[in-house]
Amino acid sequence: xxxxxxxxxxxxxxxxxxxxxxxQREAGTLGMWVFLVTEIMFFGGMFLAYTLYRSKFxxxxxxxxxxxxxxxxxxxxxxxxxxxxxxxxAVYSAQVGKRRNLILFLVLTIVLGSAFLGxxxxxxxxxxxxxxVPGKLLPGNAFSPVVAAxxxxxxxxxxxxxxxxxxxVEMFYWIYFAMTGMHAIHxxxxxxxxxxxxxxxxxxxxxxxxxxxxxxxxxxxxxxxxIWIFLFPLLYLLGRxxxxx
Amino acid sequence: xxxxxTFETPAAERVNYLNAQYGLKSWLLTKDHKRIGLLYLGSISxxxxxxxxxxxxxxxxxxxxxxxxxxxxxxxKVFTQHGIIMVFFFLIPSIPAxxxxxxxxxxxxxxxxxxxRINLLSWYIYLLGGVITIYxxxxxxxxxxxxxxVPYSTTFSNSYVIATGAGIFISGFxxxxxxxxxxxxxxxMRAPGMTWFRMPLFIWAHYATSLIMILGTPVIAIxxxxxxxxxxxxxxxxxxxxxxxxxxxQHLFWFYSHPAVYIMVLPGMGIxxxxxxxxxxxxxxxxxxxxxxxxxxxxxxxxxxxxxxxxSGQSVYAGMVFSFLSFAVAIPSAVKVFNWTATLYKGSxxxxxxxxxxxxxIGLFTIGGMTGLFLATLGVNVHTTDTYxxxxxxxxxxxxxxxxxxxxxxxxxxPKITGRMYPEGWGRFSALVIFVGFNLTFLPQFIAGYLGxxxxxxxxxxxxxxFNVLSSAGASILGVGxxxxxxxxxxxxxxxxxxxxxxxxxxxxxxRTPSPxxxxxxxxxxxVTWEAYEFAPPEELRVIGMFKEDESLEDADAVIxxxxx
Numbered sequence: 001x002x003x004x005x006x007x008x009x010x011x012x013x014x015x016x017x018x019x020x021x022x023x024q025r026e027a028g029t030l031g032m033w034v035f036l037v038t039e040i041m042f043f044g045g046m047f048l049a050y051t052l053y054r055s056k057f058x059x060x061x062x063x064x065x066x067x068x069x070x071x072x073x074x075x076x077x078x079x080x081x082x083x084x085x086x087x088x089x090a091v092y093s094a095q096v097g098k099r100r101n102l103i104l105f106l107v108l109t110i111v112l113g114s115a116f117l118g119x120x121x122x123x124x125x126x127x128x129x130x131x132x133v134p135g136k137l138l139p140g141n142a143f144s145p146v147v148a149a150x151x152x153x154x155x156x157x158x159x160x161x162x163x164x165x166x167x168x169v170e171m172f173y174w175i176y177f178a179m180t181g182m183h184a185i186h187x188x189x190x191x192x193x194x195x196x197x198x199x200x201x202x203x204x205x206x207x208x209x210x211x212x213x214x215x216x217x218x219x220x221x222x223x224x225x226x227i228w229i230f231l232f233p234l235l236y237l238l239g240r241x242x243x244x245x
Numbered sequence: 246x247x248x249x250x251t252f253e254t255p256a257a258e259r260v261n262y263l264n265a266q267y268g269l270k271s272w273l274l275t276k277d278h279k280r281i282g283l284l285y286l287g288s289i290s291x292x293x294x295x296x297x298x299x300x301x302x303x304x305x306x307x308x309x310x311x312x313x314x315x316x317x318x319x320x321x322k323v324f325t326q327h328g329i330i331m332v333f334f335f336l337i338p339s340i341p342a343x344x345x346x347x348x349x350x351x352x353x354x355x356x357x358x359x360x361x362r363i364n365l366l367s368w369y370i371y372l373l374g375g376v377i378t379i380y381x382x383x384x385x386x387x388x389x390x391x392x393x394x395v396p397y398s399t400t401f402s403n404s405y406v407i408a409t410g411a412g413i414f415i416s417g418f419x420x421x422x423x424x425x426x427x428x429x430x431x432x433x434m435r436a437p438g439m440t441w442f443r444m445p446l447f448i449w450a451h452y453a454t455s456l457i458m459i460l461g462t463p464v465i466a467i468x469x470x471x472x473x474x475x476x477x478x479x480x481x482x483x484x485x486x487x488x489x490x491x492x493x494x495q496h497l498f499w500f501y502s503h504p505a506v507y508i509m510v511l512p513g514m515g516i517x518x519x520x521x522x523x524x525x526x527x528x529x530x531x532x533x534x535x536x537x538x539x540x541x542x543x544x545x546x547x548x549x550x551x552x553x554x555x556x557s558g559q560s561v562y563a564g565m566v567f568s569f570l571s572f573a574v575a576i577p578s579a580v581k582v583f584n585w586t587a588t589l590y591k592g593s594x595x596x597x598x599x600x601x602x603x604x605x606x607i608g609l610f611t612i613g614g615m616t617g618l619f620l621a622t623l624g625v626n627v628h629t630t631d632t633y634x635x636x637x638x639x640x641x642x643x644x645x646x647x648x649x650x651x652x653x654x655x656x657x658x659x660p661k662i663t664g665r666m667y668p669e670g671w672g673r674f675s676a677l678v679i680f681v682g683f684n685l686t687f688l689p690q691f692i693a694g695y696l697g698x699x700x701x702x703x704x705x706x707x708x709x710x711x712f713n714v715l716s717s718a719g720a721s722i723l724g725v726g727x728x729x730x731x732x733x734x735x736x737x738x739x740x741x742x743x744x745x746x747x748x749x750x751x752x753x754x755x756x757r758t759p760s761p762x763x764x765x766x767x768x769x770x771x772x773v774t775w776e777a778y779e780f781a782p783p784e785e786l787r788v789i790g791m792f793k794e795d796e797s798l799e800d801a802d803a804v805i806x807x808x809x810x
Contacts, residue, residue, distance in 0.1 A: 017357035018434075019770075027359040027433040034425045038463045045467035045497055049482050052493060135480035168488050174480040178471065 013210045025212045032216040036223045039186075043227055046179050050234060053171055060168030062239030063161045064176070067132070069123055073236040076119050077228065083112035084225045091218040094211035099204055102214070106198045109221070113191045120184055127173070130156050134174040143170050161242050176235055183231060186224045193217055261664065261761040276361035277764055282347035283662070284368050285338060290731075292334035292375060297724065299327035304686075304717040312704035320703035321388035322404065328391030333413050334375055336647055337505060340512035341458075342371070342423055344654050345451050347662060349427055351755040351762065352445050354436025354771040359429040360422075367422035374416025381408035390701065392502070395483040395494045399475045406476055410469045417462045417469075420508075424458030427451050436754070438773035445753055445777050446522075446535050450515025453539035457504045457511070457546060465501035468494065492557055499550035507546040509643055511539055513606065513650030514581055520603035520653055521585045523751050525592025528778040531584045538577035545574040555626045564623055571621035578614050582607060597749075598672030602653025605680045609645025613638060616691065631701070633712075634694030637687045645683055652679070652730065659734065660744030664761040667737045671729060678726035685719025750783045757789045 011021055018024040054061045090105035127133055131144045147166065148157035158169060197217055200206065206214055262279045272280060302323045306314045315323060346364065350357055358364050381387060387409045389398040398406050431452050435444070472494070474480055481487035483494045522529040529535055551559060551567030585607055594600070616638040619625050629635060659667050693712035698705055705713070747756040752775055758767050768790030775781075 015361075017355070017359075017361065023433055027429050030432055031360060031425060031429045034428050034459055038421050038425070038459045041460055042463035042467050045464050045471070048497070049471070049493065052490065053482065053488070056490075057488065135474075135478040137474075137478045137480060165488075167486075170480075171482060171488055174474075174482060177480075178474070 011209060013205070021210060025215075028212045028216050029219070032219045036219065039223060039227075043179070043182070046175065046182070047230075047234075050175050050179070053168075053175065054234075054238070057164070057168040057171065058239065059160075059162035059242075060164035061172050062242040063159060063164045064169040064172035065235060065237075065239050066161075066242075067130070067158060068176070068236050069126065070236055070240070072119055072123050073232055076116050077232050079112050079116050079119070080225045080228050083109050083116070084222055086112065087218050087221045091211070091214050094201075094206045094214040095208060097207040099201065099207075102201050102206065103198065106194055106201060110191055110194045110198065113187055113194065113221075117184060117187055117191070120180065127177075130158075132158075132173050134170045134177060137177070143173070145169070179231055179235070183224065183227050186227070190217075190221055190224055193220070259759060260763060261759065262764045263664070263761050265764045274365075276357070276365055278350055278358045278361065278364055279347050279662075279762065279764075279766075281364050281368055282343050282345075285342040285346060285371070288368070288372060288375065289335050289338055289343060292330050295379075296327055296330035296335055297727070299323050299330065300720065301724065303327060304720040306703050307705070307713045308717050310705050310707040310710050310713075312702075315703055317703050318388065321390075321701070322386035324701060325387050325390050326382055329378065329387070329409060329413070331643075332391055332505070332509075333416060334371075334378065336509040336643055337420060338371060338416075338423075339509070339647065339651050340516065340654065341427070341451060341454055341508075342367075342419075344516070344651070344658060345427065345454075345512060346423070348658065348755055349430060349448060349451055350434070351661075351758065351766055352448055352753060353431065353434065353439050354754050354767065354773060355430060355434035356765050356767075358426045359434055360426050363422050364426055367419040367426070370422070371416050371419035374412045374414070374419065376412075377415065378409055378412030381405035381412060384408065392498060393469075393472060393494075394498075395472065395475070395491045396485065399472060399481070399483060407473045410473050414466055414469045414473075417466050420458050421462045424455035424462075427455040428459065431455075436771045436773055438771075439754075440773075442533065442536070443773055443775070443777055444536075446518035446529065446532070446539075447512075447515040449536040450511050450518070450539045453543040454508055454511045454515075456540075456543045457508050460547065461501040461504040461508070464497060465505075468497040468501070492554070492559060495554050495557055496550070499553045500547070503550040503553060504543075504546045506639075506642065507542055509647045510610075510650075511542060513647045513654075514539065516650045516654035516657070517585060517603050517606050518581070519753075520599050520657060521588050521607075522778045523657075523749060523753075524597060524600035524603070525589055525594050526780055527588055527592040528776070528780075529584065530587035530590075531580075532777065534580050535584050538580040541577035542574065545570065545577065549574050549621075552621050552626070555623060556630050568621050568623050572618065575614060575618055575621075578610075582611055582614075596673070598667070598669060598676055599653045599657035601673055601676040601680075602649045602656070605676065606646060606649045606653065609641050609649065609683070613641030613645055616641065629694060631699055632694035633690040633698045633700055636700050637690035637694060640687045640690075644687070649679070649683075652676075655734070656730075657749075658755070659737070660748045661755055661760050661762070663738050663741070664744050665737045665739075665741030666744050666748065667730075667741060668733050671733045675726050675729035675733075678729065679723060682719050682722030682724070682726045686716050686723055687719070689713075689715040689719075746788045747783070747786055750786055752779050752781060752786055753777070754789075757786065759788055 013024075014021055015024060018027070086105045086108040090102055090109060093099075093101035093105055128138070128141060131141060131146075133141055134143045136142055145158045145166065146156070148154055148159050158166070160169075194217065197214060200213070262277055272284065275281060275284075302315065303320075306312070306320055306323075308314075312320065346358070349355075382405075385405050387402075387404045387406055389402050389404070389406060393406070393410070431444075431448060471482060475483055481489045483489045483491050485491060518529060518535055549567055549571045551563055552571045555564050555567075616634070620629060620635065620638060656667055656672055659665070689712035693709050693716075694700075696709070698709045698712070744760045746759050748760075749756070754767075754771055754773065755762075757771065768788070771789045
């Protein structure tokens with residue numbers, strides 16, 4: 001019995017109220033899953049608003065969606081999917097105790113996450129230039145896009161389809177900024193947490209015995225990616241075929 | 246029979262969670278779930294007093310038919326703030342954050358909640374939300390009603406909507422963190438032998454409550470966020486001027502706020518299950534039915550929000566479905582009431598203070614629940630919408646239900662929490678005063694509401710005055726009844742009789758550790774070999790680990806796995 005006790009209390013990462021590392025790991029992982037459930041409900045409110053107004057104003061949503069930059073959105077999707085791969089490899093490296101690989105893949109994930117945010121910032125700037133920031137979100141730059149006349153191909157102007165109105169397009173852009181903005185905040189938090197993880201990996205805290213923080217941050221990172229996987233088609237792709245109709 | 250040799254030291258010298266450390270810092274930085282429970286107890290009591298003060302203003306104004314004490318604008322603020330403080334800062338955290346925090350680990354034989362730091366964080370978040378809300382109240386208040394209906398709240402109200410919304414948004418996260426902590430703790434930290442169906446029903450109720458907290462609260466968070474942006478930056482998804490739909494707000498709001506009613510009452514039901522079984526000294530009738538009815542309430546509770554919107558213009562078909570589902574949610578609630586009653590049958594009932602509260606709960610919750618069925622009926626609902634009938638109905642559930650259960654639970658576990666007994670005579674007396682005062686306050690409101698008195702006005706036709714005078718008189722009695730426990734509970738912390746470890750002679754794990762418990766909760770890890778309400782002679786229900794022969798329990802894993810010690 002004495003031997004068993006010695007074995008259990010030996011690891012420095014074991015918190016006092018857990019019996020062993022296995023229990024601590026289970027609790028941490030389940031805790032993150034439960035947290036992700038709350039995140040789904042949080043984003044769910046906005047997905048509901050999107051669904052409602054898209055079915056109410058399909059023309060306006062298609063017109064507004066066409067104005068988004070498909071290449072930038074597509075590149076960002078690829079960047080995020082690759083960052084999920086590097087995150088998964090980081091988790092694997094921690095599990096098998098390869099410290100150098102762990103650090104390498106964490107750095108790669110941070111770089112890719114930051115690249116996503118950078119591209120997103122470029123997209124936001126384009127919307128700012130075209131006066132597409134809804135309402136009075138930015139003082140002095142109220143929502144006032146220029147509507148293109150028939151035959152005008154200026155990409156900075158709004159090309160309206162069917163019965164779309166400017167007010168309805170504004171609704172789309174508010175939903176767009178709310179959803180992608182909330183997603184970006186989650187990305188920023190994720191990158192911040194990755195930096196913390198990188199520091200502790202540098203110090204050699206994680207190995208085959210104890211790597212739960214890497215795992216649960218991995219869960220979070222994949223979740224944020226999956227949100228984007230839904231956002232991209234909903235905001236960028238749906239209704240794109242109507243542009244040529 | 247010779248008493249077994251014990252390690253017991255006199256209660257005064259024993260190290261427990263209260264005297265393990267001293268000083269303000271040891272409380273403000275504590276990670277002990279028991280101390281955090283007490284921090285919550287203090288803060289929610291403070292908010293309860295503020296909410297009660299607003300209730301007093303309401304009852305004073307309504308003494309006379311004329312709007313003579315408060316202007317209509319001030320009155321709007323007073324009832325709004327009464328609702329917001331009571332709902333978001335008292336009722337929702339009340340039982341889970343105080344008694345739940347204290348008892349969930351103790352009842353399942355864990356050393357703490359799974360995430361002690363997150364637990365402390367949740368208290369600070371709650372406090373931050375509370376401070377911001379208090380700021381909003383002091384700065385000028387809010388007059389939208391606790392429901393924040395748009396477009397009034399986004400466009401027309403000239404009050405502190407955003408600051409109040411920020412307070413509620415922030416304090417919501419404390420609710421989410423508490424729920425998350427409970428779910429993980431109940432899943433992963435039960436003591437050896439504590440199977441799911443040996444768990445006390447209090448734990449089942451808290452598990453179901455936590456599910457609602459994690460599934461519902463994020464939705465109110467995003468709703469308030471969207472509302473704040475709409476007010477601040479005129480970006481409208483609710484504003485009809487932009488093509489938005491105000492009814493969407495109501496859907497999102499009630500998707501949380503109806504289940505929130507079950508966040509308030511389910512933990513109370515958990516307490517009542519404990520009290521009824523334990524003070525009848527009888528196993529609960531139909532344990533698994535009571536346990537699963539909690540989960541059923543949590544699930545059905547998410548499908549009935551539309552019954553708040555029968556007159557909002559939602560489709561008649563939606564109204565019919567919501568009406569049907571609202572009747573359906575009464576079934577699991579009724580299962581509980583019937584099972585409690587069946588448990589009383591032929592039990593050896595003792596009428597201690599907690600039991601008086603429990604019996605009061607059954608009666609009042611039944612009235613609150615039955616009048617809920619009136620309101621779930623589409624036709625009756627049109628007649629009673631926005632009348633005092635609704636006000637009386639939800640006060641029967643929230644005050645007659647939750648508050649009574651909370652007070653019953655507080656008395657019942659007081660000896661465990663403080664190590665002192667409360668004065669029984671005063672306890673019974675105040676329970677009686679509260680029961681009388683409560684009924685006198687809210688029973689007349691059913692009649693006034695049924696006769697057509699609308700809610701949320703500071704003046705009313707003179708024929709309703711008799712009901713309002715009765716109601717205000719009852720509220721004064723209720724107020725006095727609530728102050729009595731405040732005084733004697735604080736008094737008993739110092740001067741009360743010292744409590745034994747198991748003053749009620751019960752089998753639950755929380756009674757099998759000293760009063761107050763040590764910081765680590767148990768002297769040794771308990772090994773559970775009994776069912777939740779398996780009563781035994783007092784000498785068998787001793788503190789686990791206090792007797793030398795219990796030492797063998799230390800390696801409980803070995804016992805479970807059948808290995809020789």
